[in-house]
Amino acid sequence: MDLYAHIVGWGMYAPETVVTNNDLAKIINTSDAWIRSRTGIRERHIANEKESTVTLATRAAKEALDRARIRPAAVDLVIVATFTPDYVLPSTASLVQNELGARHAGAFDVNAGCTGFIYALSMASAMIEAGHAEVVVVVGAETLSRVVDWQDRATCVLFGDGAGAVVLQAGEDPGGVLSTVLGSDGAGGNHLIIPGGGSRLPATPQTVADRQHFIKMNGPEVFKFATRVMGRAAKEAVEKGNVRLEDIDLFIPHQANARIIKSAAKYLKLNPDKVYQNLQKYGNTSSASIPIALCEAIAEGRVKDNDNLVLVGFGAGLTWGATVVKWGLPVPYQQRQWWYRALRSMHYRWAKIVAKIGWLLRVLESRMAHRLLRPLEYEPEPEPEAPDAPAVETIAPPEVPPGANGRASNGHASNGDAAKLPEPTIEQK
Numbered sequence: 001m002d003l004y005a006h007i008v009g010w011g012m013y014a015p016e017t018v019v020t021n022n023d024l025a026k027i028i029n030t031s032d033a034w035i036r037s038r039t040g041i042r043e044r045h046i047a048n049e050k051e052s053t054v055t056l057a058t059r060a061a062k063e064a065l066d067r068a069r070i071r072p073a074a075v076d077l078v079i080v081a082t083f084t085p086d087y088v089l090p091s092t093a094s095l096v097q098n099e100l101g102a103r104h105a106g107a108f109d110v111n112a113g114c115t116g117f118i119y120a121l122s123m124a125s126a127m128i129e130a131g132h133a134e135v136v137v138v139v140g141a142e143t144l145s146r147v148v149d150w151q152d153r154a155t156c157v158l159f160g161d162g163a164g165a166v167v168l169q170a171g172e173d174p175g176g177v178l179s180t181v182l183g184s185d186g187a188g189g190n191h192l193i194i195p196g197g198g199s200r201l202p203a204t205p206q207t208v209a210d211r212q213h214f215i216k217m218n219g220p221e222v223f224k225f226a227t228r229v230m231g232r233a234a235k236e237a238v239e240k241g242n243v244r245l246e247d248i249d250l251f252i253p254h255q256a257n258a259r260i261i262k263s264a265a266k267y268l269k270l271n272p273d274k275v276y277q278n279l280q281k282y283g284n285t286s287s288a289s290i291p292i293a294l295c296e297a298i299a300e301g302r303v304k305d306n307d308n309l310v311l312v313g314f315g316a317g318l319t320w321g322a323t324v325v326k327w328g329l330p331v332p333y334q335q336r337q338w339w340y341r342a343l344r345s346m347h348y349r350w351a352k353i354v355a356k357i358g359w360l361l362r363v364l365e366s367r368m369a370h371r372l373l374r375p376l377e378y379e380p381e382p383e384p385e386a387p388d389a390p391a392v393e394t395i396a397p398p399e400v401p402p403g404a405n406g407r408a409s410n411g412h413a414s415n416g417d418a419a420k421l422p423e424p425t426i427e428q429k
């Protein structure tokens with residue numbers, strides 16, 4: 001029996017604060033005319049200090065689950081695509097899973113730059129098709145405002161915050177995610193990079209002073225790369241999905257730059273009415289841009305039952321990816337009744353209480369364990385008596401000459417080594 005991964009729910013969230021190009025022109029040397037002519041962006045949403053990638057992702061995922069009419073307890077897996085996680089550890093996905101009360105779900109993050117959502121969707125659909133999961137929540141979420149350099153006009157005008165999510169469910173009817181194409185060219189990794197904060201350049205006062213924890217981008221190189229890969233990736237995915245280019249009903253590209261989208265649409269010979277664009281309102285929200293665009297396209301009535309959608313992304317890595325989705329749900333979507341929404345809101349409150357109780361129990365447990373687990377008293381075992389065995393001829397080990405640093409050259413410390421340790425440095429003293 002073949003299984004197909006169908007999109008059965010979708011949701012998005014954009015922070016309330018809107019920053020226009022003119023607002024930016026007040027703090028950096030730029031203008032609305034420059035930003036609009038080079039990118040198409042007019043404004044972007046920026047998270048407030050209480051918001052983070054987890055809170056944005058959770059809002060989008062809740063909306064998607066509501067639309068799918070699926071209980072969080074029925075979710076098998078939560079995948080979050082992001083490169084602006086709340087923490088390096090734990091994953092954003094685990095924190096979202098906890099917020100949702102998806103207590104039977106596994107969870108992990110994907111980082112493939114702005115292509116993250118396509119990568120996550122590809123993994124989710126593969127898990128479903130292989131029968132390893134039945135319901136998967138896939139989220140793309142970013143708080144890019146925390147990693148853009150607000151003194152660098154070449155990058156800070158481009159990005160925004162937001163989250164989008166879909167719920168994938170296994171079904172036997174052909175359709176859903178028909179094909180996926182993924183690609184990477186790490187040779188271009190330095191064209192779009194946050195140099196500091198990883199194992200190569202851990203955070204120090206110097207890396208902070210040098211602004212190494214912000215996005216650095218070679219705009220023209222990324223531009224050339226994007227125009228090269230976007231159309232090709234889409235074409236490959238369409239061929240793999242056994243769909244003809246003329247059968248594409250809606251092309252939903254990564255929302256980075258209107259000129260890049262135009263060039264991809266031209267390569268694919270698509271009519272402008274088959275190309276979806278909303279970057280003017282959100283800027284580039286990286287992993288969140290494609291699911292946010294999908295949600296808005298649905299809300300605007302641009303997606304119908306049986307439509308062939310092509311989603312295409314590119315980004316840091318450098319990476320790219322495309323997927324063809326056969327839409328299998330009637331839209332517009334019927335709003336849920338008030339009592340259902342009230343029940344659902346109670347569920348999420350309850351999930352929060354359960355998570356708090358779980359945390360408390362773990363604290364108590366660790367305190368008790370601390371008391372109970374006293375160090376074991378160690379009694380040395382008696383030396384075994386040597387048996388009266390016949391004398392065996394023993395071979396003496398070869399003599400190892402000490403290395404130049406005073407250690408035996410086989411790497412093991414010799415008896416005299418303690419005296420030869422280097423002098424302590426000033427800090428150690």
Ligand SMILES: CC(C)(COP(=O)(O)OP(=O)(O)OC[C@H]1O[C@@H](n2cnc3c(N)ncnc32)[C@H](O)[C@@H]1OP(=O)(O)O)[C@@H](O)C(=O)NCCC(=O)NCCS
Nearest residue numbers: 030031034038114153154157219220222223256257314315
């Ligand atoms: C960033 C981008 C819009 C810049 O457009 P561009 O036409 O390549 O512009 P350039 O970088 O060549 O800069 C042209 C001039 O504009 C200036 N400039 C850059 N940012 C500016 C801004 N916000 N306002 C005003 N002037 C600006 C530059 O300093 C440069 O000035 P100079 O000629 O005096 O040196 C474009 O390269 C781009 O969109 N690249 C792809 C980026 C992308 O999609 N990234 C996300 C990947 S997921």
